[in-house]
Amino acid sequence: MKIEGSEAEDRLLEVYLYEKVIILAVGAMTAQQRHMFLTRQVALDDVSVGFPQTGWNGAATTLAALGAAQASGFGVYLGATTALGFVSHAVGVTLPFAVYTGMSSTIAFLIGPVGFLAAGAWLGWSLTGPEWPRITRGLLHIIAMRAKYEYECQTPMCSSSSAGS
């Protein structure tokens, strides 16, 4: 999965990574699926619960929320969980993770395993090489968590961290 500008700083590269995954997934959709992804409104309430000061809740298209909420960290979180929703559902990973349900249950029906496999051609695998599908899923999760906890540490929520709950 070659990303132009891969020398960019980490934070920017995180954004490039989930954007690339989303683009590949969207590229593998049928016209109807793509239209639904671009225009369907998703409930942001569950996803934005960790970002109360951004004021993002209610329904919005994924693209609108991604574009408007970058600065707060919510956009990074939303982008990474959206990309992870594509990747994890397609490979049969069921995540008992509340924040994914709002996004990925919606997204799950938009793209099937066949579509993902086409998009997943970039994730080459060999016996001795890195297992990029697993690594990419892990990275997307880490990116989402970094965005969430960095945001929390800029707010009073940081002192009452929910770790261990």
Add this chain to the structure above:
Amino acid sequence: MSTQPEIDGLRQLMTMWTNTELDAFFRCIRPDDSVSPPTEREELISRSVEELFWAHNSRVKAEASYTAPKLAVAAYEQLPEAMKTRVSAPSPVKPLHEYASPLSYETLLRGPARS
């Protein structure tokens, strides 16, 4: 020398995560669905770091590098005492992960971008 593989900065980051988030992370990186997430928090963190480490590094390659010093130590131990005094002892065998490449979050992040 750590007995478990480490990924620079990741364990510290994971200490902030909830158990549900840790569980979800393990499910993202486990080799297949038959591998159940550990129930204990500390084990969940350790196993997750280990799984991600070995997803990036080849266990086959590491084991190949690990075998040579292991054989050298075994051969040295078979030598008669008289010969041992004249042959220098081989380096002790390190944990398997020491024969793999060190890993950091940045290495992981930049990997997919270049592949």
